[in-house]
Amino acid sequence: MENYPFEMFAGSLVSSKVSHPLPYSIGDLFCLPNDLTVTHGLTDQIIGQQITSTPYKFNMHKSIKCKLICKRKYTQEQKELLYYLIDNHYKIRYYTDSLPAYVDVSTTEGVSQNIYGVDIGFREPPNIPHNLTANAHYISTHLNITVHLFKDFALGINYIMGISLIPISQPNPPPCTFDYPDSIENTTEFFWTYSINFDYVDEKPNDRWKLTVANSFTHSIKWAFIINVIIGVFLASLLFYIFFLQYIRQQSATASTVTGWKALRNDVFRPPSHPLIWSAFIAHGIHLVLVILSVIIPCVLHITSPANPSLLVNIGIWSYLVLSIAEGYLMQYIYASTGANTKKFTILKGSLYAHLSTFALFVLLDCTLTGKPMSTAFITVNKFFLIFIGCLISIFNGAIGSILCMVFHRFKGIADCSAFPREIKPQPFFSEEIKDLLVGFAIFLPLIPVFDLVVKLMWVPYAIWRLWIAILGSITASLLTASCLSMLTTYIRLTKEDYNWWWPSLKAPLMSSLFMFMRSLSPIMTKMDSTFIVPTISMIARSFLASLIFGISVSAVSGIASLFFVVYAFVNRQAPA
Known part of the structure; x- marks a missing residue:
């Protein structure tokens, strides 16, 4: 564990002014590792982000004062892109050990507040004596990373409880003297560096999420x-x-x-018109409510978090499949309560309607998120095949629930309609x-x-x-x-x-x-x-x-x-x- 290497990952660039995330690798602005990995799974498309590996790496208890990761010379076109990102307040979200790194922006009045995402840079406001050029753009090229640990003396294991960041705009290569930086407008060469520090906290491993979300x-x-x-x-x-x-x-x-x-x-x-569709609508809606709660409640209890999106999506998928049995049971129960005929397996049609509509929504959503037309989006056949298989499993589970309802309940309808x-x-x-x-x-x-x-x-x-x-x-x-x-x-x-x-x-x-x-x-x-x-x-x-x-x-x-x-x-x- 002491020599285990940890790597920081970067999510999509997110802005508080414009409504679209951008990939970390856009415009070749930031340092990328030699063994670059970028996730393109269904999970990332559903939540609208992609996770990219970065050259920020560290080993437990091995502090780094100032390490150079790359040197960049930006063209005028790249500078224009940096101006756009800085003016629109884009941030880079970093993750380590399934935890999002945060920036402490506590006020001088003692009000503590954490934000998630590091500003790419800033624009110097006018009429403020900072020895910087007014209205010029500055980029944060140095990350001061503090790893918060909990030491379990009984097991001899260190747990990562949180990652805090301090972005700094500094112009020098190692040993990083932190002089006043030059603006992007007046500089073409930039040195990207980082430092690593460690400290210990009193929170237990079960409370590792509380440190990250504290005061937020x-x-x-x-x-x-x-x-x-x-x-x-x-x-x-x-x-x-x-x-x-x-x-x-x-x-x-x-x-x-x-x-x-x-x-x-x-x-x-008196039975409603189209009782089968009414029953399927009700049962499928209750099914969706239970699936949503199955994803939200673990996050409320700090069992997992959005920093582990794959786990959240897996919870949602498995909940959807397993709860399909309860949906079939409820659909059969409601369908019988309307006074409709339950001797035939017509309830399977309702299950088919519900799950095929969900399948169609996922297909359309994926085509929309990837930005591809329907004719070219089916290049990812394996992904759609998996969704379709999940749809068939849900229909099968719904049939099991319907059969169980018919076995344990004998319905005559609520009332004999005149x-x-x-x-x-x-x-x-x-x-x-x-x-x-x-x-x-x-x-x-x-x-x-x-x-x-x-x-x-x-x-x-x-x-x-x-x-x-x-x-x-x-x-x-x-x-x-x-x-x-x-x-x-x-x-x-x-x-x-x-x-x-x-x-x-x-x-x-x-x-x-x-x-x-x-x-x-x-x-x-x-x-x-x-x-x-x-x-x-x-x-x-x-x-x-x-x-x-x-x-x-x-x-x-x-x-x-x-x-x-x-x-x-x-x-x-x-x-x-």
């Missing part, structure tokens, strides 16, 4: 998380105690006879659509406090370090809010003797994904650079996919919440005497 959970995010949770709990409690119980009492009073109660119940549970339904009162044209839009906007409102932060994940993946808990709280609040409002709209429909509630219970939450997508377009368009059209289209595609997954997930939870509410109101109660 900002005050505003804490309040956004608290506000979201309060809104969700308040709406859930208010709607349950007021509207639901009031509706039960009202129906009990109006149904004066057992015959009238049964007729009302049969009308309420031959002639009650007459449904005609609704004004577009009235329901306008209501659904308003309800969808109401569902979107609880997301606003943290949405501006969450949407940065479209082009600032390292920001997710300080957002996991806020994202989990936002998802919880949005699911609670959507479920309550969906049950409320179902309640309003039933009081108006409109028994077509199955599909409308999904419409309003699904509208919230439209608002989410429109909101995500605002920062993308404002930070769009016309010289990078393809990366911008990729960002829009990822925003659309995230909004679509959000809409499907929230709609599915809302739909099953409305189903349970109606079942509780009309089935799990005794008929009035």
Whole structure:
């Protein structure tokens, strides 16, 4: 372990002003090792980055005062690219031992704050006496690297607990005298160097993530998380105690006879149009929610992190495959609850619809992220073949879940629907659509406090370090809010003797994904650079996919919440005497 070499890896260059990441090797600006490795896997394309090896290497306990890694002479074209990167505040994200390196930007008032990513350089502001040229560009050519260790004396092992960086702009080769640097405009030759230091910390190996994310959970995010949770709990409690119980009492009073109660119940549970698609939509949405939680919760508990994207994607893939059994079980259960025929294996069609649509989304997303047209994107046949095999495995697991549901449950449907339904009162044209839009906007409102932060994940993946808990709280609040409002709209429909509630219970939450997508377009368009059209289209595609997954997930939870509410109101109660 003492002589084990460690290597720093660099992620994509990320900007806080423009919406597209750039590769570390762009323009041959930075030093590259002789044994260069660049990842091009599906994981990196999904999260919008690539990992590149760098010449920054070290051995445990072997400090380096100043080591030269390369010497660069930049052409005027390369300088123009450096000006662009510096003016747009591009950063380089470094990783070591599955941990992102951070820069401590603590203030003089004692407020500690870590940021992830090293500024490529800076532009000297005017009227500041730094002995530097005003409005000139300076590049950070030296990295002062501090490796934070924990010593396990029982095992004699050193654990890397964190990596902190200090970028310095200095003009000299080793031994690095750190004089005032020359600007890029006045220099053509640059020396890239680095130094290595070690220190010990008290955090245990189980808390290695806490050192990295320390003081990065900002005050505003804490309040956004608290506000979201309060809104969700308040709406859930208010709607349950007021509207639901009031509706039960009202129906009990109006149904004066057992015959009238049964007729009302049969009308309420008349099967929806296309019950198979409705069941598949609900089950697949619940499936996506569980997969998302299976990825987020390990990050909240600091079991893993975005610094290990391959592990996160593997968790998501295996969760998707395993939970396909539960999806098939739930799909069969809901399909039978609608009163549809369950003797034949028609439920397999629903599983086929759901997983093939997911396969198509992955194919389109990959083609969009790679920036290749559909005709040339299929060069990577192996990747699509693996996705297709995963789709087939999911369909097979869904069939197993459906069979298990049919074995352990014998369904007769919730109610025997009467031959002639009650007459449904005609609704004004577009009235329901306008209501659904308003309800969808109401569902979107609880997301606003943290949405501006969450949407940065479209082009600032390292920001997710300080957002996991806020994202989990936002998802919880949005699911609670959507479920309550969906049950409320179902309640309003039933009081108006409109028994077509199955599909409308999904419409309003699904509208919230439209608002989410429109909101995500605002920062993308404002930070769009016309010289990078393809990366911008990729960002829009990822925003659309995230909004679509959000809409499907929230709609599915809302739909099953409305189903349970109606079942509780009309089935799990005794008929009035």
